[in-house]
Amino acid sequence: MAQFKRSIRDFRDIAALIAEETGQANDNFATAFASDLDGVRFGRGDEEMTTDMPDAMQAQFAVELIIATIFDVLRDTRLERAAERIAWGVVHSFHRVSNEWSGIADKAVREVQDLLKSVDGSEIHSVELEAARDAVAFLDEATDALACMRDHAAATYRVEVGRPWSAPKATLVSSKRTHAVIQGTDYLAARRQRRIGQHHPEGPLVVFSGGKRWSNYRPIWKALDEMRAIRPRMVLLTTAQDAGADAIAEAWAARTKTPLVKLGLDVPRWGPKRAGFVRNDQIARLQPADAIVAEGTGVQAQLVRVLRSIGIAPTLLTLYGGPADWAC
Known part of the structure; x- marks a missing residue:
């Protein structure tokens, strides 16, 4: 035939x-x-x-x-x-x-x-x-x-x-998105203006921040899975680093279709030495419900102290599984 x-x-x-x-x-x-x-x-x-x-x-x-x-x-x-x-x-x-x-x-x-x-x-x-x-x-x-x-x-x-695509600026918002990525500046503006919808996703805000040296995704994904089991409607906020722990957390958000807010550094306004600490204060003012902080630099250590000052005991992750004395 x-x-x-x-x-x-x-x-x-x-x-x-x-x-x-x-x-x-x-x-x-x-x-x-x-x-x-x-x-x-x-x-x-x-x-x-x-x-x-x-x-x-x-x-x-x-x-x-x-x-x-x-x-x-x-x-x-x-x-x-x-x-x-x-x-x-x-x-x-x-x-x-x-x-x-x-x-x-x-x-x-x-x-x-x-x-x-x-x-x-x-x-x-x-x-x-x-x-x-x-x-x-x-x-x-x-x-x-x-x-x-x-x-x-x-x-x-x-x-x-192996990691999410990110726009160089502005916001990706689509009613048909498989997961939501909202730039931090838009999220802050939406909160100030009491807007709701795609620019202000509903749900408890969970903060994640970590250093760039992380390459092992398993402990980070395990901590995020456990957090999501407790807070199934969570919105994940990362500190928007394009490598290491933050990138791993963003990949988890994409995989689990968890709304994701990326709050980056405003270096032009605050300078490279101060911008990270100013952002930590911004995070505290957002009144997050919970947090996971992975070992990194002094910015992560200071974030832990800021979170504790507002009554949040963040989950702490260490690079090599030892005690979390880096956050003291």
Whole structure:
């Protein structure tokens, strides 16, 4: 019997083939790429056409292929060390485009608000308002889909590299995220303004901080698992170091889908010697429910003292399993 051979031309065809063999898209993509709109008119003049959302399975697997293929091609070659940086840039591209579309959606919302303020009952105004509302609906759906692709690209990056992808600045917030990463500055602002939602996740705040010398993830993950068993709705706050104990804790948050707040150092304002201690005071003012501190520098030791001063007895971890005299 002659065997049918499918023509493979691009990533979309490869993704479609994998999707057919593996079943269906994950829940995040199925939700993000679902549409309440019958179709959207796209283009200008004679070029206008009615379009639908991309296929969820194809989008999911295309994202995986884009990231994973970079590592597969460069692994065990002279360019292997470049793979991580290239993949980081690809995820960042998803991030930038997602943010751009989110900004366009916000602008469209303001246009609707302006039209609502100037209602005059005319047919022209009604048509304009209806078109503006349709634009918002389209942009909201598109923004969710792009954010979902960004989040999945970041998750694939984490699988390949072994630590979470982090944006260079600003905040990643997506209703379809597999885990939440909220920059500390946004979290502080949200708390001051009593905002709720994605920028201010609900749940007891658990602080984690540790030194950069940590490479053994097991004691850190064990302590975090035990903390989560006690506080299942916990929000994890780290001191945002990109290596060592903090990076290990952030990988745990990604694995367990625990909301994560990263509170970094404001070195330009406070200087390199003072910034860590100022941040410790900021952490105390957030009134955390609990804390885990892994052996590090004098900043971690001072954080332990600050936490004890507000009535919190943090769980202490030592690099080599000895007594926690470093925190005295």
